[in-house]
Amino acid sequence: MKKIAIFGGTFDPIHTDHVNIIKACKYNLDFDEIWVLPAYVNPFKTVSTSSVSQRLEMIDLAVKHLDYVKVKKFEIRKTVRSYTYDTILHYIKNYPNFDFSFIMGSDQLDSFEKWDHFENLIKLIKFKVFIRDCNHINNKIIEKYNLETFEFDNNYLSSTKIRNLKELNLQIKTVNDYINNSLLYLYERLETKMDEERYFHSLNVGQEALKIAHLNNYDLQKALIAGTLHDIAKRWSEQETIEIISQYDKTLLSEPKPVWHSFAGAFHLKRDWLFNDKEIINAVFKHTVGDREMSTLDMIVFCADKVSSERTYQGVDKLRTLVYKDLKLGFIALLKNQYDLSIKTHGIENIGKKLIDAYNFWVREELKSE
Template sequence: MAKKRIALFGGSFDPIHTDHVNIAKACHEQLGFEEVWLVPAYLNPFKKKQNSIIKDRLSMLKIIESQNSFIRINEYEIRNQRATSTFETVSYILEHYPENDFAFIMGSDQLDNFEKWNEFDKLIKLVPFKVFKRQSAINQIIVDKYNLEVFEFNNNFLSSTKIRNLIDLDKQIPEINDYINYNLLYLHERLENQMDQERYLHCLNVGTMAKELALVWGESEQKAFIAGTLHDVTKRWDEQKSHWYLEHYMPGLLLEPKQVWHSFTGYLHLQKDWLIKDTEILQAVFNHTVGSPDMTRLDMIIFCADKISVERNYPNVEYFRNLCFENLEQGFKELLQMQYDRSIADHGVENIGKMLINTVKYWIENEEN
């Protein structure tokens, strides 16, 4: 009986992306491998840390496994709970699955360090290697020296680093991108270049406060956590960048005061660049500064959480915190009134924008009348 041909594809997969899957598809469809085993590393020997926890990396891999009948996940390195060399992994698999015929898959970007792999001299004799061209230029010296086979595939020139940093997300697997956004993975990489540490901690605090309010008021804790954490995602953008986004997508909002632009650019950035599709999350970010006449309960939660997060320390903040947990709508109205009064004091009534005025008229003045 002929042995089943299986391609071993190791990597950090942090996260897995379209090009990883396209390589696996090329192994199956072009090279005739019946299965491709993804072997996620517990810790890549050439890296100091992973960017996401094992649970999340495995969950993303399982999404891919469910979409492709020929893909399997081998958790040998994960179970080891330590950095495991390719030599050790391949040796284990060959010993425990002798009924199969294996080859090892690698990207051409790994060729420069290929000879530095642990016990390389033994490894190169242990299993055939199939190299997939990830870049236009490759280390041909190594290819020729070890008589390696090099293959093309449907290459989008993606990398996990790019995906973590919001580059080329339009080419990423939508379900993986949704998982990343919904679980706020790679948050530090995605926010650290856009804001200072104080603002970053504020965002984390608002996310936590929003989650606590959502629990009390029966809204989605995760949606509240996401919207709260990302509400100020563009707060530290410069005026030129903010102006560009509004001019291209919502030019009418350029008439609003610059101090509230970040609500609108945050909405646009999350929609256009993060590719967040959830309209409730997006709307909550949009409304977190000046509100609107049609505030949802989630909108109110984010609006309030921003003003009562744990690091806030202004007169009567404890009163507002308690009120928001006792009566969300009343807490929203009183915080709205406070913001309105402060905005007038700081900028003058002629410079606070129509949107805040319209929100106050709907939620406060109409009720009084």
């Protein structure tokens, strides 16, 4: 009789420890197959922060090379909340010659007796419990129902940690790249670091960058990502900002404080999000005052930040139209505007070398050519 382990969960997102439990089921517990069963919505949660298709794509990436894993869509394709009891009944009825067990983490034990139709469920299928946290195990439940417990290669990860940018170095790289490139869990990752006004500005800049990218036949997703994340460190404390800039390049602290967030944001994406796309990182780095070397994406994000839909300063409509018509000329006009405003507000001695250098390279050269 084929031994099947049913591994249910929200998997929002799937992570390394989920995969390590799957491998333990195969190689330590001798299951023939592991059926990964993502839930539409966990009955004890009120919302899922990624879509059904996104969670399925992440699971596929995580188990891509494990031929003994099958992803079952019985629950996730439903339009109502799913209950384990209904699912187990379905599989036992449709596969009477299979020996099923249900895999669960020890973190679920506290709510175990609250599961729907629990008294029938506990008689219906064997439960295998993997120890997630050695310091918190509900031994009372384990003893009461004589549950088997198992250890595995435990990194003590959780989906909550991943959504909140914690211990991403332990996460599956392909899944982490997918999350970054899809801008998943954006609100969770920014809510404690960014006020509402800045958050919606960031979303607007992402959409503006998307529009400008379309007009210039540039990669739409890259533009959306870089635009959306350009101000990711804007509301950081001065101490946090100095710490991360010092880690990478202390000389940047000689630039004016109002532009530090662009450097900190780029380093934050590299260090904490584990972004490996240099174009996106560079666009965030250069979005405040520009640079001698400006790629198409650099110009897109620089311009999108300054002409995004909520901007209402005098002359913005004319500048926005120019950007749409000619990205390079729009960038030069906006750089000149930034330079003039900075000198008027702070004085030329306080605007920083980077803005002066970018202005001399782009604006003065353009004026000479005229």
